[in-house]
Amino acid sequence: xxxxxxxxxxxxxxxxxxxxxxxxxxGIAVGILAVVLLTAFGEGVQRFVIGQFxxxxxxxxxxxxxxxxxxxxxxxxxxxxxxxxxxxxxxxRKLPQVEAVVPFVQGxxxxxxxxxxxxxxxFGTGAAVPQAWQIPVAQGRFLPDDxxxxxxxxxxxxxxxxxxxxxxxxxxxxxxxxxxxxxxxIGSMRTKGQMLGFDLDDTVYIPVGRALAMFNREGLxxxxxxxxxxxxxxxxxxxxxxxxMALHGREDFTIITQDQMLExxxxxLEVLTFAVAALGAISLVVGGIGIFTIMTISVQExxxxxxxxxxxxxxxxxxxxxxxxxxxxxxxxxxxxxxxxxxxxAGLLQWLLPALPVHVAWDYVALSLGLSLLIGLLAxxxxxxxxxxxxxxxxxxxx
Numbered sequence: 001x002x003x004x005x006x007x008x009x010x011x012x013x014x015x016x017x018x019x020x021x022x023x024x025x026x027g028i029a030v031g032i033l034a035v036v037l038l039t040a041f042g043e044g045v046q047r048f049v050i051g052q053f054x055x056x057x058x059x060x061x062x063x064x065x066x067x068x069x070x071x072x073x074x075x076x077x078x079x080x081x082x083x084x085x086x087x088x089x090x091x092x093r094k095l096p097q098v099e100a101v102v103p104f105v106q107g108x109x110x111x112x113x114x115x116x117x118x119x120x121x122x123f124g125t126g127a128a129v130p131q132a133w134q135i136p137v138a139q140g141r142f143l144p145d146d147x148x149x150x151x152x153x154x155x156x157x158x159x160x161x162x163x164x165x166x167x168x169x170x171x172x173x174x175x176x177x178x179x180x181x182x183x184x185x186i187g188s189m190r191t192k193g194q195m196l197g198f199d200l201d202d203t204v205y206i207p208v209g210r211a212l213a214m215f216n217r218e219g220l221x222x223x224x225x226x227x228x229x230x231x232x233x234x235x236x237x238x239x240x241x242x243x244x245m246a247l248h249g250r251e252d253f254t255i256i257t258q259d260q261m262l263e264x265x266x267x268x269l270e271v272l273t274f275a276v277a278a279l280g281a282i283s284l285v286v287g288g289i290g291i292f293t294i295m296t297i298s299v300q301e302x303x304x305x306x307x308x309x310x311x312x313x314x315x316x317x318x319x320x321x322x323x324x325x326x327x328x329x330x331x332x333x334x335x336x337x338x339x340x341x342x343x344x345x346a347g348l349l350q351w352l353l354p355a356l357p358v359h360v361a362w363d364y365v366a367l368s369l370g371l372s373l374l375i376g377l378l379a380x381x382x383x384x385x386x387x388x389x390x391x392x393x394x395x396x397x398x399x
Contacts, residue, residue, distance in 0.1 A: 024294045027287025028334030028375065029341065032368045034283050036342025039364040042272050044357030060132060061233060061257045063092075063223040063240060082252040083219020086148050086209065088244060089126070092223060095239045097231035100128035102224040103148070105211040109179040111204055113165045120161050121203040122178065124211020130189075132226040135200070140172045140187030143207055151207030155183035160201035162188040178204060179214050233257040284375055287334060291379035295327050298383065324380050331376020335369045 065084045089103040105124035110117055123129075127145035130137055142156055155176060162171055171185040183206060192200040208220070227236040237255045245251055343360065350358045 024290050024330050025287075025334030025337060027290040028284060028331055028372050029287075029338035031281075031283030031287050032335045032338025032372055033342045033345075034279050035368040036339060036360065036365055037345060038279060039361040040342070040346045040358050043361040044359040045272075047359055048357035059227050059229055059231070059233075061225050061227070061237060061240075061255060063088075063225065063244070064221070064254045064256065065219060065252070067252055067254050082248060083217075084221075084223055084253065085219055086212075088247060089220065089223050091243055091247060092225055092240060095236070095243060097228045097236055097239075098225055099228055100132045100226040102126050102128050102132045102226075103208045103220050104222040104224060105208055105215065105217060106221055107211070107215050109204070109214070110177075111161065111165065112177040113171075113174060116165050118161060118164050118202075120158075121198060121200075122211065122214075123203055123205050124208040124214075125205055126208055128226070129205065132224055135192050136190045137187050138190040139170065140185075142187055142189075143205060146207065148207060148209035151209045153181065153183045153210065154186045154207065156187040156189060156205040157185060158189050158199075158201040158203035158205075159191045160199065161204055164202075176204075178206065181210075181214070233259055284371060287331075287372075288375040288379040291327050291330050291376055292383065294330075295323060295380045295383035296386070298323075298326070320385060323383055324377055327380020327383070328373055328376040331372045331374075331379070332369075334376075335372025338372070339365060339369060 063084065065082060084103075086103060089101050092098060093101045103124075103126050107122050107124075108119055109122045110119050125143065126148070127143050129135060130142050137156075138159065140156075143154055144152070146152060155178060157165070157171055165171070165176070166174070171188055174185050175182055176185060177183070189201075189203075189205075194200065206214075212218075212220075225236065225240065227233070234257075237257060240255055241251065244253055342365075346358050346360055349356055
């Protein structure tokens with residue numbers, strides 16, 4: 001039997017029962033659709049979160065106050081919290097391979113100008129924000145590198161806050177009121193977007209010392225450290241740990257590197273990927289069972305055809321190939337249908353909801369198509385062997 005004859009016989013068997021063939025491939029299509037859509041969401045979320053963590057650059061680490069320690073007695077967990085001070089930030093600037101340090105306090109306050117007011121994020125920071133956080137200044141300049149304890153009442157506006165309060169009017173030199181206190185605007189920032197729910201454009205920046213006094217805080221919420229591109233994060237973290245332990249007398253702080261954050265993210269995404277694979281696998285298995293059932297029924301219905309082929313001299317391997325080609329075609333067609341639906345829905349969602357993180361994972365797409373073909377072959381193996389094992393005479397009598 002020629003290959004063209006084999007393909008023609010397989011395709012004619014599928015076309016002979018269009019409704020049944022459609023339902024058979026539907027299970028595979030649903031499985032592939034689930035894999036394409038869920039992995040598109042998973043890949044989109046991964047890229048979104050990585051983008052959020054790395055939009056400030058990849059050579060930044062954070063120091064936060066407090067460290068949990070587990071003692072020898074069961075359940076004896078002591079949380080030691082000591083404020084991070086402005087002196088801590090000043091000392092970290094002296095470390096090797098450290099390029100910039102940003103002391104940080106965050107809150108919100110009412111910002112007023114000529115009868116207009118807006119409640120916005122308030123960041124108490126240092127002069128190194130444009131360099132460390134990679135937010136360029138659009139107008140004027142950023143906060144000067146003054147002594148934080150005697151900082152002048154200067155303010156820098158985020159792009160959205162500047163637009164809401166001043167419109168097309170230049171804010172430079174204008175006096176605004178923040179939390180009831182008067183500040184002079186010396187600059188505004190370029191658009192940066194959001195960071196894990198915080199709108200960095202709807203923000204006013206003031207000197208960190210004044211923010212501590214405004215919020216009546218004893219210490220900093222965080223110290224961000226920008227280190228050299230050729231330095232290793234672990235080495236810089238070790239130097240920071242040594243210096244702060246010398247100042248505090250113990251390790252009552254936490255150092256978080258971007259590598260650690262991305263590692264945690266990777267663990268979460270692995271769980272998500274496993275869940276996606278499990279859901280897709282269930283659908284594919286259901287589709288495989290459907291192909292197996294239909295192919296078994298097809299063997300019973302086509303016993304006379306099989307007997308005729310055997311009587312004409314067709315060897316067993318050609319009978320096996322005939323039924324395997326049919327089951328593989330059902331699996332592949334179902335896979336292609338699911339792929340088309342998945343890509344179409346992913347594109348539609350991306351068009352309707354541009355903010356939704358959707359990105360097609362083409363490696364999973366290729367893998368799912370290969371699986372649909374493999375499942376079709378596996379599901380058709382037993383029925384194909386049953387057909388090849390039929391007695392030609394008995395098969396001809398079955399008509």
